[in-house]
Amino acid sequence: MGEFPPDTRLALRTATSADLEDIATVAQEGFPDDPEFNYRFPYREKYPDDNRKWILQEYREYLEQPDKYEVIIITASDNDDKAVALSVWDISISKAHRGSDLGIPDNPEEQCRRRDANPIHFRKFKDRMNEAFELYFSEYGTDQIHLWLLATRPAFRRRGAGTRLCRWGLERASQNSICTTVLASPMGKCLYEELSFTDCGSFDIQVEGEAEKLQLWAMTHPKTDSVAAVVQVEYSSIISPYQRTIHISMASTPQATDGRTGSKTRQRQKTHSTTTTDTSQSSTASYSLDKYLNKANDRSPLTRYLSDFEDIPITERLSQSDQQTGRFHITDGYPRGGQ
Ligand SMILES: CC(C)(COP(=O)(O)OP(=O)(O)OC[C@H]1O[C@@H](n2cnc3c(N)ncnc32)[C@H](O)[C@@H]1OP(=O)(O)O)[C@@H](O)C(=O)NCCC(=O)NCCS
Numbered sequence: 524m525g526e527f528p529p530d531t532r533l534a535l536r537t538a539t540s541a542d543l544e545d546i547a548t549v550a551q552e553g554f555p556d557d558p559e560f561n562y563r564f565p566y567r568e569k570y571p572d573d574n575r576k577w578i579l580q581e582y583r584e585y586l587e588q589p590d591k592y593e594v595i596i597i598t599a600s601d602n603d604d605k606a607v608a609l610s611v612w613d614i615s616i617s618k619a620h621r622g623s624d625l626g627i628p629d630n631p632e633e634q635c636r637r638r639d640a641n642p643i644h645f646r647k648f649k650d651r652m653n654e655a656f657e658l659y660f661s662e663y664g665t666d667q668i669h670l671w672l673l674a675t676r677p678a679f680r681r682r683g684a685g686t687r688l689c690r691w692g693l694e695r696a697s698q699n700s701i702c703t704t705v706l707a708s709p710m711g712k713c714l715y716e717e718l719s720f721t722d723c724g725s726f727d728i729q730v731e732g733e734a735e736k737l738q739l740w741a742m743t744h745p746k747t748d749s750v751a752a753v754v755q756v757e758y759s760s761i762i763s764p765y766q767r768t769i770h771i772s773m774a775s776t777p778q779a780t781d782g783r784t785g786s787k788t789r790q791r792q793k794t795h796s797t798t799t800t801d802t803s804q805s806s807t808a809s810y811s812l813d814k815y816l817n818k819a820n821d822r823s824p825l826t827r828y829l830s831d832f833e834d835i836p837i838t839e840r841l842s843q844s845d846q847q848t849g850r851f852h853i854t855d856g857y858p859r860g861g862q
Contacts, residue, residue, distance in 0.1 A: 530682045532601050535691060538594040538609070540586050545606040546596065547578045553608070553674030557708040558737055562728070563648050567639040574639040577626050584622040585611050591618045595691050597675070597684040608675035608684035612692050617665050643730055648737075651728040652706060659723050659741035660704045666746065668696045670705040673714075685714050693718065693744055703744040712740050720744045 538546060551574065554560035555567075567574040585592040597608040626637035627645045635642045660667060670692055675684045696703045707715055716722070720742040729736035 527683055530684075532599050533607075533682060533684055533687065534598050534600075534604070535687050536596060536598065538586065538596045538606065540583070542594075542596060542606050543579060543582055543586065546582050546594070546609050547575055549596075549606050549609045549674055549676050550578050550582070550672075551575060552676045556677070556710060557674070559648060559708060559728070559739070562735070562737055563641065563645045564639045565641050565644075570638040573626075573637045577637050577639070580623065581625055582609075582611075588618075588621055591615045591620065592671075593695075595688055597679075597687060599679055602679070607679035608688060609672065610670060610688040610692070611672040612695075613669040613671055614695070615665075616667060616669060647730050648728055651726065652739075655706055655726050655739070655741055658726075659706075660743070663702055663704065663743075666701040667704045667743075668692055668699075668701060670703065673705075673711060686718065689714065689718050696744065696746060700746055702746040705742050707740045707742050709738070712742065715742050715744075718744065 551567075551571075560567075564574055582594065585594050591613060593612045593614050595610045595612065596606040598604045599607045627635050627640060627642045629646065631642070631646070656669075660669065670689070673685060673688060692703050703720070705711065705715060705720065707720075712722075721744070723741040723743055725738055725740045727736050727738055
């Protein structure tokens with residue numbers, strides 16, 4: 524990504540309910556380039572009114588929950604100072620979403636109230652996104668800000684709007700010393716990579732028996748604590764039928780100065796997951812050294828991380844740590860003595 528002078532025609536601000544119609548226009552024009560939109564709403568061109576009605580409903584719900592969502596927009600002076608790009612950030616992960624079913628009841632037996640959607644794809648998408656969020660990001664708990672939606676109207680692209688919206692979130696995350704997470708579309712992925720997000724792995728969305736499928740990427744931008752730690756996890760071989768060893772080494776990193784630093788601070792390997800088709804996942808993130816050294820207990824990020832290895836009962840946790848070098852040795856295994 525090149526460095527461009529700021530486009531002075533663009534301005535960033537928090538959206539209000541007065542922006543709702545313009546936001547719906549951004550969504551209707553911008554999201555068709557994200558394959559998931561066509562996947563969920565293949566009949567949107569045939570039923571544009573249904574599509575708009577429910578888009579308005581969806582964004583109204585975000586705007587009505589300012590304690591959970593920040594809807595940040597970019598306006599353009601060459602568009603009558605109306606929105607040309609939108610982003611929806613989950614700023615309070617622990618709070619549940621309070622919203623309608625957007626015209627598609629969870630129960631397939633119930634009547635779908637919109638004609639633009641494929642309800643089977645809609646439900647599958649919702650389920651897989653929730654699963655992916657859980658799989659890739661639950662370890663961060665409330666220490667994250669999550670980007671749910673990002674789009675720029677096609678006529679206003681490549682002027683830095685998407686980048687500015689992402690930087691808003693990165694800045695907020697940095698101020699709160701938390702990380703930034705997103706489940707990315709192909710177009711989004713390119714942008715996030717330019718902003719030093721790292722790829723935690725990809726997952727598919729596909730209804731059984733159908734050829735059509737989507738691929739999305741789980742991406743994180745590590746938090747930028749003043750003291751961060753590099754954690755390297757090497758998933759070692761099985762040392763007995765009942766025991767495996769996981770080696771984790773860590774070292775402090777220099778102080779991170781802004782939202783663009785600190786990438787690739789943690790390598791992680793997962794060997795097994797029941798909810799993804801990807802077998803070669805890796806991700807990056809950083810945790811504060813302090814957290815690791817002082818909170819090596821059941822609630823520590825390290826333990827939460829280890830609990831991701833669903834197939835390995837954890838019998839022994841932190842067996843050795845060296846605060847001088849910041850190196851840990853973890854031994855986890857199946858119960859000794861066999862099953
Ligand atoms: C992804 C998306 C939001 C990016 O929006 P955008 O406003 O065009 O983003 P930016 O302008 O900041 O960056 C896009 C490109 O423009 C370039 N750019 C940024 N500022 C620029 C400027 N002033 N002049 C020229 N080019 C510029 C960037 O370098 C980047 O180029 P690259 O893709 O070759 O790296 C937009 O493509 C979109 O709406 N896609 C469909 C919806 C979607 O997939 N959303 C992501 C969901 S996860």
